[in-house]
Amino acid sequence: MSKPRSSTPPGDPPPSVLSLYPPPKNTKSRTPPPPPGIPGRQGTADDFPLRFCTVCANNQNRSMEAHLVLSQAGFPVISFGTGSAVRLPGPSIDKPNIYAFNATSYDEMYTELKARDIRLYSANGLLSMLDRNRKIKRSPERWQDWNVGVPRVGAGPVDKRGEGEKTYSDEIESGIVDVVITCEERCWDAVVDDLISRGAPLNRLVHVINIDIKDNHEEAAVGGKGILELAKMLTTAAKEERDKAADEARDFDRSSVDGRVPEILAEWQERHPTLPVLWTASYF
């Protein structure tokens, strides 16, 4: 596949999920959805002081994989896509399936594609991906449309198992996150640019981190694990700082988790040299 590099603005990446096509032969390494008995649940604020947000182009593969992994571990997490529309591979390279963000739910996509060509879409892993996604939240969301600061409570997947039970975490009570993790440099560009455009009305600090992950199931799984590790490292550091501050002695500690972010990222990068990382401190 030798499509030319398009010169679209950062907010509008080409259909990157298309690179799933032709379908990879081995899709086993993908993180399987957890059995119904062990849903991911959001941990307490004491244990998880940092709230996360994962972002990729289509809010389908990479960001959703990370969303799943983080929420299984108990992190408060939400996810977005920065593209202009959700693009999924179709029967051929020039016929992608295009859906609108926020409007079409994962469930509807799943049902539609299943009816259209169950063999093709099972073989290229689309159906299992959508099946996973519809259990996490309702529909893909566009970053640029996110109304930051509006509480997100009661969001969740369509088929909740059992009465009022949350299957995965997709809630951020304050509507604000502390760390945004994008999965592609283009998405990072779009997010940082969008934050500047918004003019930071909330005055709230946010770390925007990019981890470059290829858009296929295998790399998404590898990247998801990396993101989980990073989230754990950041959270551990945040708790350390909080505990230090909460000590009776209460020495004015010069350091804080915000100051340690570059250090932590550099440490993480050394452990994951294959996932190039980028970071900036911005404001909502």
Next chain:
Amino acid sequence: MADGEVRTKLEHLNQAKKLVLSDPNFYPDILKGILPIIVASDGAIELRRWGSEFLAETFSSPQITSQTKQGLALTCLEHLLTLLNELETGILKNVIQCSSSIYPLVFRYICHNKSETAIWQQMVAVKAKILSMLDKGAEGVRLGCIKFVQRIILVQTPGASDPRLVDKSEVSLTIVPLNHPILNIHALEAEAHGLLDRLLNVFQDGKLDAPIITAILNSLPALIKGRAAISNKILNVLMSYNPLVAATKSMVFKERFVARSLEKTLRTVLNHLARASSGGPHAGKIQQHIQRLLQSKSEFSIDVPKSNKRVLPGSEIDSVKRTKYTRSDAEGEYTPTPPPPTIQVQPSNGTTYKTLYTLTGDQALSNFDVSQLPLDMATQITLATMYSVDPSALESAVATVRQRLASLVRAAATAANARPPPPPPPPPQFDDDDDDYVPAGGEDLDEPSRASADAVAYSEDSDDSYEVKDLVPATSRDKAAAMELVKMPDLSPAQIQEACEGTLDRMFETITTLDKPVKKERMGFNRLAATNWDRDGWITILSRLSTRGLSGIDAEITAKAQEDRMHYEALSGQVRQKLYMYVIGDFRTRMDAAIAWLNEEWYNDRLQELAAKGNSNKTPLEPQYAKWMAKIMDGIFPYLETTDRNIFLRFLSELPTIPPPVLANIRGLCLDPERSNLGFLAFQYLCMLKPPVRNDVLGIVEELWHNHNDVKTAARKLLVKFRPHVVGLPPKEAT
């Protein structure tokens, strides 16, 4: 306070929070209710943590109107001041975030309520407290302070002055009434400038304090876009900032990662600004700096191994997306420039051109045979050298050669006195353009141009070179004299014609690709025929070539062709034919060209006539105007439509004379039922504005009136006006 009590309180607070989350209308009441609990300094720290977060979220929430927030802000101010005495980073961060949101609200309130000194005092105290933490707080606190400072700068500088651009909700110095008892505009603005300088300092102190710098970078675009008064200052600082410079020295992994992030942030910010100000005065500068950054980035090879990224077998599929990481780190082969050849002022014994012009002492270089180089390469080298040669070096080289020549002249003069001079040989031809020119006379002469610097001297010197012929020793001179360049045979008329044809084709190709000038400037009498190389300029050149430039040459070649009894079509005729084809190709848009050209023809015909009158020996050239005018008319008549009225009438009006065949053409138009109107319109126009042809026109109209019933009415109208007697009306009084 007992643990259990705190827990119960927190539970209650959480319930209250749930309530406001579900309905933001409860915020004012609930906040007022819980405020004493959550800020009490003797309460549990957990409560204050909870409270500071709640306050920060409340004033950030997009769900509360700024009017409500303003009211809440006034009640919270004093508590914020107490909370700022906390030492815990988390609480401070929240309080500063909250203060950033509140500052514009309170400022606006003070603007409208001039007597609220107490409130403003509290706000000023909060501000002072936070600013004191800008440099020495914990990192997280400082990041909050930066945002607070950005808010202050936004508020305390004048906003947009254009009333159309003013955002009513925006808070800036512009909204402060003059003579405000509390708010002193100048003091506030001075403070803002001072704070801005403090922010911008980080770009100059060379430290890699990454979170601070990226946070400032991300805060600046709002200032640049919203505050014209300070945007230049900020941009200038950004333009001179390159984070990679500080980092290139460091080999520490973290610092290189940080530098990369800083550079990328800066570039994203600049890209944003370039897009926002596209077409603005700074867009070009910003783009340049982005290019510079990309440049230094490519030189700064980053340690993150990109090449050994995990690659799936057969996953070249999306390698396109990866290309940005596989940037070429190869810096390109770099050959050090050799030191410039030193000029040896050796006393030349002046026997050959070679020694005369050889300036370098490098033996290897002087033995190099330049004639081995292909011509185009030699030309390129020479041109490149010409462009880059140091003028002073060139001058000293020229001076040296001059000096040698002078001494040779003296030597030759003494020698010439001793014996009679031989017949002067033809001067060697020195051609500035042909540096490879090698007089093929003998071994001694084979290299007049040596290294490129010499070549320069050589060609620069060509004015003086003729002196050499008397100076070189007789043996070489004879050899040189025997040499004669092969004279190119003259081109045959057919070849000339062919070459001309090709040239013309290329010119017209150029013309058709040129855009029409957007706006014609009216230059009046200052107008020159072809001031710039646009389409009109080319047309002028071509038409003058055909009318005047080529006629002399044509006469010469025609005579020659007649001698050889060959057919020869005059070059000017060729040009005319091409012009004709060009006009006919799209007569609607090229009418201007036709008018310009035909006017030239007419003028030239007159000139020829005059010349023939003044000089009886000269036969006038065949008049061309009427011929080509009629030809063009014939060409466009089949395609004329009624909608072409304007073009056609303009065409008729701008031509000096209308020959009879054209009138016949127009008569044909009158008889075409579809275009009859156009024909009569043209006739009417000619009658009214071109008196010389009026009689001819009316003759035709009269004939039409007599013979053609279809057009009788239209013809009658014209005749009624100009020849009433024909249609039986009494002749009009002369008016």
